[in-house]
Amino acid sequence: MKIKLLHEKLNNYLTKNRLKSTKQRDIIVETFFETQGEHVKIEELLELVRKKNPQIGYATVYRTLMLLVDAGVAHQRHFHDGQSRFEIESAHHHDHLICTECGKIVEFENNTIEEIQEKVAKKNKYNLTGHKLELYGVCEDCQKK
Amino acid sequence: MKIKLLHEKLNNYLTKNRLKSTKQRDIIVETFFETQGEHVKIEELLELVRKKNPQIGYATVYRTLMLLVDAGVAHQRHFHDGQSRFEIESAHHHDHLICTECGKIVEFENNTIEEIQEKVAKKNKYNLTGHKLELYGVCEDCQKK
DNA sequence: TTTCTTGCAAAGACTTTGCATCCAT
DNA sequence: ATGGATGCAAAGTCTTTGCAAGAAA
Numbered sequence: 001m002k003i004k005l006l007h008e009k010l011n012n013y014l015t016k017n018r019l020k021s022t023k024q025r026d027i028i029v030e031t032f033f034e035t036q037g038e039h040v041k042i043e044e045l046l047e048l049v050r051k052k053n054p055q056i057g058y059a060t061v062y063r064t065l066m067l068l069v070d071a072g073v074a075h076q077r078h079f080h081d082g083q084s085r086f087e088i089e090s091a092h093h094h095d096h097l098i099c100t101e102c103g104k105i106v107e108f109e110n111n112t113i114e115e116i117q118e119k120v121a122k123k124n125k126y127n128l129t130g131h132k133l134e135l136y137g138v139c140e141d142c143q144k145k
Numbered sequence: 146m147k148i149k150l151l152h153e154k155l156n157n158y159l160t161k162n163r164l165k166s167t168k169q170r171d172i173i174v175e176t177f178f179e180t181q182g183e184h185v186k187i188e189e190l191l192e193l194v195r196k197k198n199p200q201i202g203y204a205t206v207y208r209t210l211m212l213l214v215d216a217g218v219a220h221q222r223h224f225h226d227g228q229s230r231f232e233i234e235s236a237h238h239h240d241h242l243i244c245t246e247c248g249k250i251v252e253f254e255n256n257t258i259e260e261i262q263e264k265v266a267k268k269n270k271y272n273l274t275g276h277k278l279e280l281y282g283v284c285e286d287c288q289k290k
Numbered sequence: 291t292t293t294c295t296t297g298c299a300a301a302g303a304c305t306t307t308g309c310a311t312c313c314a315t
Numbered sequence: 316a317t318g319g320a321t322g323c324a325a326a327g328t329c330t331t332t333g334c335a336a337g338a339a340a
Contacts, residue, residue, distance in 0.1 A: 018293085018294080018340095019294070019295090020293085020294055020295070020338080020339050020340070021339080022294090022295060022296080022338070022339070023338090024295080024296070025295080042329090042330090043329095055296095055297085056296090056297085057296070057297040057298070058297085058298095059296075059297060059298075059299095059331085059332085060295080060296055060297070062330075062331080063295085063296090063331095066331095078223075078225075078227075080223075080277070082223075082305095082328080082329075083328090083329070083330095084329085084330080097265060097266060097269055097271055099271065100274060106269050106271070108265050108269070110261055110265060112257070112261055113258055113261055113262075116255055116257055116258055117258075117280055120242060120253050120255060120280065121242060121280055121282050124242055124251050124253070124284075125284070125285040125288075126242055126244065126251070126280070126282035126283060126284050126285070127282050127283040127288055128280060128281070128282040129245060129281050129282050129283065130280075130281040130282075131278070131279060131280045131281060132225070132277065132278070132279045132281070133276070133277070133278045133279075134276060134277045134278075135262055135265065135266055135271070135273060135275075135276045136273070136274050136275040136276060136277070137266050137271035137272050137273040137274050137275075138271060138272040138274065139269075139270070139271050140270040140271070143270075143272055163318085163319080164319070164320090165313085165314050165315075165318090165319055165320065166314080167313075167314070167319090167320060167321080168313090169320080169321070170320080170321095187304090187305090200321095200322085201321085201322090202321065202322040202323070203322085203323095204306085204307085204321075204322060204323075204324095205320080205321055205322070207305075207306080208306095208320085208321085211306095227303080227304075227330095228303090228304070228305095229304085229305080
């Protein structure tokens, strides 16, 4: 999704819920949107944000990320290391292939897997609402080492 | 895997590492092995264990579970609720279908998904070491409510 | 003004660990 | 007697929240 659309979506959400826009919030949102393709942890985003304004606190970044998730412009992920990571909402669903050595993350889509998942759910009479698929391995670069 | 084999595997591990068997450890292991097919949390196992010996502490259950994982007779899982759950090591790899309402867990195997995962990894030149697939949905019983 | 936001610090929820004591070998 | 095991309490991690003070609208 284009950044412009994300801003629109977010602004709609803010208006609809009578929320305000502030200096801090603007910086955090702007910085988060600059992480296109990454999967930032709260601490990482905080660090980036503080380069622009060192006064901003952890809790504000945390709450802004929650806001972005609620507004539907960010996705929260929990990979194997236990910390939350956030990525920009993208048009297409995708899963992740993660290097256990360097942490590099490749995103991929696979319709066949999605279809089988639906079948498995149906067979067990579950009404599927979501799923989580993560592949862990060692990337090419790390294999060389 | 049969309980008997698990005991054997565990005993080998204990011997190999010069670890001792104790009253507490025996009770915890026995109780854990009785949870066949379940995915117990530490607290849950502690409660079961305390029915047999109320003096046993949380840390002992915790450490025993770590031991079982190290010995290869238990698997540690992290589902969506953030708490660790433990299941008995089973011969066949399987994934989980989890009810978000009541927490019921169905285990399933699907070779096609496994194969595709390998392909995805290969295509990206990752050396696959593990994966995590969880389906979330609402089970039949909970749909009725 | 009124209501939302911020930043700090404190509280939670779990998981891990230090240590004196206890127990199996 | 040794060295591992236990229980408790304390320390870690990360995530959430209460609150007084500060900004939007």
